[in-house]
Amino acid sequence: MPQSRPRIIPEATVARLAVYLRVLAGLADGGRSHVSSGELASAAGVNPAGLRKDLSYLGPCGVRGVGYSVAGLRDRLTDALGGERSRPCVLIGIGRLGSALADYAGFASRGFEFVGLLDTDPAAVGRRVGGLPVRPVAELEAVVAETQATIGVITTPAEVAQSVCDRLVSVGVRSILNFAPVALTVPAGVDVRKVDLSVELQVLAFLDQQRHGTPPLVAPLRAAQGSAR
């Protein structure tokens, strides 16, 4: 009865499992019944050996000589990642980015449902976004209580993100996705994931410069040539 699963799953692996799950969903729609680790890996953009290692955290999932059952693995991954029950989310900060997230179809199809939209701006309150009315952020605690939301998504300006975060934590939200460009401080037991769009572009800019500037990377140390300002 090898039902025990004592080993913990690394977070990097979890993120990849989510990718595999999406690929598998596509394959299932396409009518495929089996996949090999190689094919799945190339579709997910990872190494085949790494993929097998990732899946091994869930116990034996495939059949040697054949591959993985698409539907079977999909269900297994779905369970591992938290089942397919709907997960209620609240979204604070209904600006352009918030609005885009609120009716991003990719979330709903994966079980994430926005059940509360909040904003401070009186002009935004009352508007309907993705079929849901925007409510004043003062009602944050009430909204979380009545919707039993477990995930909070913060798309506010940086200045108020920490205060919004604190209020979310105080009413029991323990999973937070932060788009505001600040490092949030949370007590132990609360998970925060940060998405920083500016940083992504900045990294690309660095890599681009590095490509062009590899030869003349003499560095403007102190002999900075007329670096105005």
Add this chain to the structure above:
Amino acid sequence: MPQSRPRIIPEATVARLAVYLRVLAGLADGGRSHVSSGELASAAGVNPAGLRKDLSYLGPCGVRGVGYSVAGLRDRLTDALGGERSRPCVLIGIGRLGSALADYAGFASRGFEFVGLLDTDPAAVGRRVGGLPVRPVAELEAVVAETQATIGVITTPAEVAQSVCDRLVSVGVRSILNFAPVALTVPAGVDVRKVDLSVELQVLAFLDQQRHGTPPLVAPLRAAQGSAR
């Protein structure tokens, strides 16, 4: 003459440098002249020793016993990350997310300027987003050529992302930020960074389940209690 800098900067470090830069910009606006690594680290949400190691890749930046000059370090980081010259970007896929990115102020203030917006949908073409008209995606090559864009941002549906990517690469774009939920294949010398919003939520869902299910982590294999699914 220790002006050589043979060591390369790890990508994880580059991402953090971008964070430090933003914090420093805020401090500079606040009139601060010096910061210690401890203060800067806590504002950025990282370990002080790690921050110092990150900065050490740029050579000595601070003054022992005093800390870092806010303005000096800011300029140093700005240079390291590609200078403050404006970087032209093209954005393909002007849906809700694309529109949100197109006039996200956080980009422009950091030197990233959208110079081309492209979409296939005839209803979107011609619309103005963030002061820029949306052009048909057929003109992608022309737009890149005339604007000299170096960064491409893909917010299209997954099905067409690879084809858009290929076309970007074919006209010389070597830095790509991909929001489409697919793994893009690119030739060597091209950098792709992927932002996958669904994956972020899925990881949170997993962590949440893990918290609740740690004691009863017997796994709801088939003995799921009333999981109406």
Add this chain to the structure above:
DNA sequence: ACGACTTTGTTCAGGCGTTCACAAGCGGTT
């Protein structure tokens, strides 16, 4: 029914990133 091929699952080594701890260096003070 047997053999060979295919594909998984696992084990091992390598590299990278992070963290801790200490020495070096600078400013302020007496």
Add this chain to the structure above:
DNA sequence: AACCGCTTGTGAACGCCTGAACAAAGTCGT
């Protein structure tokens, strides 16, 4: 001028993750 405290910069250990090679296992063909 010398001392003391503070902070940076760096060297080394630790742990994690990644990538490759091998053995187990199951299926297909003959």
